[in-house]
Amino acid sequence: MSMTAQDVHTMLLRLGDTATAEHSQRFFKTGTGEYGEGDQFLGIRVPILRAKVKQHRICLQTNTPYFP
Secondary structure, three states: OOOOHHHHHHHHHHHOOHHHHHHHHHHOOOOOOOOOOOOOOOOOOHHHHHHHHHHOHHHHHHOOOOOO
16 A cells, blocks of 8 residues: 555544543643653554554655655
8 A cells, every 4th residue: 555644644643542542641741841742642552553564664664754
């Protein structure tokens, strides 16, 4: 399956979970004046992310970097 970096970016956004992202933002102290201020989380758990990386390893190695 051939995917572009934009496709991978879209897939990651779809995998995100709002409740997990909100919990991570509290845990990593992302509020004003806190050490993680400005950090953003999609809410993707590590096992899910690792599985997707394995599926799309070739795409990630062959495409040019994509920064939205």
